[in-house]
Amino acid sequence: MNLRERIGERLSLMLQAKMISERTAAFCTAAAGILLEEHPDSDEDRLNMLITHLAMAADRMEKGAAGETAIGEEIFEAVKREACFEEALCLGDRILKDAPVEFTGTERDFLTIHLCNLLM
Numbered sequence: 001m002n003l004r005e006r007i008g009e010r011l012s013l014m015l016q017a018k019m020i021s022e023r024t025a026a027f028c029t030a031a032a033g034i035l036l037e038e039h040p041d042s043d044e045d046r047l048n049m050l051i052t053h054l055a056m057a058a059d060r061m062e063k064g065a066a067g068e069t070a071i072g073e074e075i076f077e078a079v080k081r082e083a084c085f086e087e088a089l090c091l092g093d094r095i096l097k098d099a100p101v102e103f104t105g106t107e108r109d110f111l112t113i114h115l116c117n118l119l120m
Contacts, residue, residue, distance in 0.1 A: 003044055007032045007051055014055055023100040024058040031095045035118070038091070042118055050114040054095070057110065061101040071109050079113050088115035 001009075008029060015025045032051050035042060079085060092111050096103055103111070 003042070003047065004032065004036055006044070007048065010048065010051070011055060014052075020055045020059045021062060021100075024055055024062060027058055027098060027100050028055045030098060034094055035091070039118070046114075046118045050111075050118055053110060053114055057103065057107045058099060058101060061099075061103055061107065070106050071113065076109055076113070079116050082116050082120065084116050084119035085112070088112050088119055091115050091119075 011020070011025045011028050014020045015022065020028075028051050031054055032047070035047060035050070082088075089112060092108060092115055096108065096111070
């Protein structure tokens with residue numbers, strides 16, 4: 001089983017457990033496709049962490065849940081200094097343009113951090 005299939009299986013399990021909606025599962029499957037298309041050699045653990053976060057964040061946004069903890073300014077400033085930061089922002093924009101819901105600024109920042117982690 002390849003990485004794309006394993007991610008699909010993980011999302012399917014989350015869907016069956018009613019942790020996420022079908023819309024969120026489809027969105028995250030598409031996001032994984034974008035990432036694997038551009039970075040086929042992605043670290044599986046980091047990609048799984050990113051997709052799981054994306055799925056849970058999309059689910060929270062879909063349900064209108066708020067109150068997520070903001071990222072510390074010093075942490076995000078450190079991430080901004082990473083060589084991959086601009087690429088992470090661009091990838092995040094590509095992924096979120098097809099999101100089933102609007103993501104908060106905090107969730108966008110968390111996605112950027114996960115993307116930087118994946119790209120390092």
